[in-house]
Amino acid sequence: MLIKILGSGCAKCNRLEQLTREVLTEQGLNATFEHVTAMDEIMAYPIMTTPALVVDEVVKVSGRIPSKDEIAVWLKA
Amino acid sequence: MNIIIEALQGGLGGLASYLAAHVLLCLVPAFFIAGALSALVPQQSIIRFLGPDASKWVSYPAAAGAGSLLAVCSCTIQPLFAGIYKKGAGLGPAITFLFFAPAANILALSYTGVALGADFAIARIVLALSFGIGIGMIMAIIFRRGEEARLAQSEAFSAGEGISRKALVFLLALVALLIAGTLKLDFLKAVLFSIELPIHGAAGLQSLLDILVPVDEAVGAEGLSVQGLFLIALLALIGAAAWRGLGQVDNGFNRLTPVALGLTALTLVVAALGVRVSETGLLLTVSVRTAAVAALCAVLVPLARRFDPWDVQQWLWETWRFVKQIFPLLVVGVFLVGVIRIFIRPEWIQAVAGSNTVLANLAGVVFGVFMYFPTLVEVPIAKMFLSLGMHPGPLIAYLMADPELSLQSILITSAIIGKLKAWTYVGFVALFSTLAGLTYGAWVDGTSLWLLAMLVGGFVALLLGALHLVDRSSRARTV
Numbered sequence: 001m002l003i004k005i006l007g008s009g010c011a012k013c014n015r016l017e018q019l020t021r022e023v024l025t026e027q028g029l030n031a032t033f034e035h036v037t038a039m040d041e042i043m044a045y046p047i048m049t050t051p052a053l054v055v056d057e058v059v060k061v062s063g064r065i066p067s068k069d070e071i072a073v074w075l076k077a
Numbered sequence: 078m079n080i081i082i083e084a085l086q087g088g089l090g091g092l093a094s095y096l097a098a099h100v101l102l103c104l105v106p107a108f109f110i111a112g113a114l115s116a117l118v119p120q121q122s123i124i125r126f127l128g129p130d131a132s133k134w135v136s137y138p139a140a141a142g143a144g145s146l147l148a149v150c151s152c153t154i155q156p157l158f159a160g161i162y163k164k165g166a167g168l169g170p171a172i173t174f175l176f177f178a179p180a181a182n183i184l185a186l187s188y189t190g191v192a193l194g195a196d197f198a199i200a201r202i203v204l205a206l207s208f209g210i211g212i213g214m215i216m217a218i219i220f221r222r223g224e225e226a227r228l229a230q231s232e233a234f235s236a237g238e239g240i241s242r243k244a245l246v247f248l249l250a251l252v253a254l255l256i257a258g259t260l261k262l263d264f265l266k267a268v269l270f271s272i273e274l275p276i277h278g279a280a281g282l283q284s285l286l287d288i289l290v291p292v293d294e295a296v297g298a299e300g301l302s303v304q305g306l307f308l309i310a311l312l313a314l315i316g317a318a319a320w321r322g323l324g325q326v327d328n329g330f331n332r333l334t335p336v337a338l339g340l341t342a343l344t345l346v347v348a349a350l351g352v353r354v355s356e357t358g359l360l361l362t363v364s365v366r367t368a369a370v371a372a373l374c375a376v377l378v379p380l381a382r383r384f385d386p387w388d389v390q391q392w393l394w395e396t397w398r399f400v401k402q403i404f405p406l407l408v409v410g411v412f413l414v415g416v417i418r419i420f421i422r423p424e425w426i427q428a429v430a431g432s433n434t435v436l437a438n439l440a441g442v443v444f445g446v447f448m449y450f451p452t453l454v455e456v457p458i459a460k461m462f463l464s465l466g467m468h469p470g471p472l473i474a475y476l477m478a479d480p481e482l483s484l485q486s487i488l489i490t491s492a493i494i495g496k497l498k499a500w501t502y503v504g505f506v507a508l509f510s511t512l513a514g515l516t517y518g519a520w521v522d523g524t525s526l527w528l529l530a531m532l533v534g535g536f537v538a539l540l541l542g543a544l545h546l547v548d549r550s551s552r553a554r555t556v
Contacts, residue, residue: 008155011398015327039159039493048127048160048234049120049147063120065327067387 001031001075006042006062007051009035016051016065023071031075084419090290090301091415092408095457096312097305101348102258102370103191105341107184108403110251112396114183117244117388120147124157127165128234137210140170144177144209145186154178159493165234168494169217172502175490176209179452179480184403188453189476191259192460200473204513208477211537212505218544220498243383250373250380257369258349264365271362273355279303283354303359304352311344323397326390334393342374403452410454414461426465433470433518438511441471445478446507455479470518477510512536 007013024031036042049063060074126139162171181202190198283303292300315337322333349370351362381389430437459476482503491499516529
């Protein structure tokens with residue numbers, strides 16, 4: 001599983017990465033992490049706002065911080 | 078030696094009266110509103126109007142709306158600007174968004190209104206809106222031909238969810254709190270009742286404060302009241318409680334969360350209370366404003382309970398993040414302004430920008446471009462200039478240019494839209510900020526509003542017409 005966090009390194013983006021990592025540990029899942037900060041690469045995804053969570057190249061959420069329960073559902077699917 | 082003490086006293090005095098007078102009733106609710114906009118308003122609810130197929134009549138106002146509602150955080154400005162430009166409505170609305178965002182977000186607007194007066198806040202929003210849309214349209218015409226090659230990603234503009242009704246009601250209640258606390262209306266000042274507390278030290282304390290933080294009307298030093306001292310103490314307590322109570326609220330509510338919120342409500346009510354030192358104690362006056370602030374604080378509790386706990390936690394976390402990000406810079410900025418204030422002679426300011434001339438307005442713009450101040454610090458600086466005798470016209474020119482143009486924002490823009498477009502934008506902002514200053518200055522000096530509207534409208538129409546003709550003739554030649 002490839003997880004990408006899109007965001008320029010702002011507080012919200014770091015918070016999203018931290019939450020996602022916590023969910024991974026709690027669920028006992030393995031994944032490769034990538035924090036994308038380059039604006040060109042971020043804009044290649046169909047999003048307008050950061051932070052965004054991309055799981056296996058599919059945008060799951062953008063512009064807000066999801067709850068851990070939501071993240072767990074996306075990661076397990 | 079004396080001058081150093083005087084400078085430090087100036088800085089501390091400015092800070093004390095700032096913390097006690099200006100911040101509370103405007104910035105505290107404004108921070109909570111900014112947090113709510115960031116956490117509770119789905120960004121898609123506005124972004125969907127900015128797609129590549131949106132008509133001009135929809136996309137320009139929507140870009141301005143996105144600027145004032147979504148862009149309270151630098152996290153959002155950059156991707157939104159790039160997104161609108163590269164995949165959405167294009168260069169024009171993107172420029173409108175970029176221009177409008179720093180002048181018209183809730184924090185800048187409410188702080189301007191309280192520190193400088195409502196007329197400055199209204200001038201700032203009206204001028205930023207009309208000139209923001211104007212510059213956007215001009216840029217779109219100039220660079221029309223480079224516009225076709227863009228990514229087509231309509232899914233980024235899918236409808237998504239709108240603003241829920243409970244979020245809207247909640248936001249309205251917060252805005253009502255902001256208005257009840259700050260607006261200078263007569264019926265809000267009506268006295269309901271007053272009580273006298275027999276505190277004997279009060280008069281002595283006030284005379285001590287008057288020595289430490291002297292009141293000097295001539296230079297705009299406001300001094301510090303007993304009420305102000307009490308409010309600063311409350312602010313310190315909120316800070317201590319909120320560090321864990323709001324800063325870690327995303328891990329679930331903790332015991333300090335209600336403490337921090339309760340103290341905040343108490344601070345607002347105390348700030349709205351009339352307090353006067355009499356010979357025998359403290360005279361407390363409860364006005365309609367006090368009652369309204371207290372009632373609105375109470376109403377917010379059941380309104381907040383209608384949300385999921387996660388949403389409320391996000392709201393409080395965002396609010397605290399804004400406070401942590403902006404407040405320390407503001408405190409340092411206000412202190413430094415108070416220090417610098419001592420060294421600037423009013424005659425200098427009056428000589429350069431004491432009247433509403435083209436040169437004076439240009440001076441305001443140039444100062445705004447070359448000085449970079451962090452978010453909101455432009456307001457205390459403007460207040461200093463105003464008290465030193467700067468004419469309101471050049472002041473508006475400075476207020477328009479400073480947040481829009483800084484080296485940092487120019488670099489970001491040129492990375493996204495290219496150097497040529499970025500510098501054209503800079504040129505137009507400088508031109509229009511000067512124009513905005515001249516217009517506002519002329520209005521303050523008594524020129525009629527209709528004449529000014531006609532002149533500015535005529536100028537913009539002339540500019541648009543000329544650009545249109547240039548565009549047509551250059552197109553005719555290439556064909």
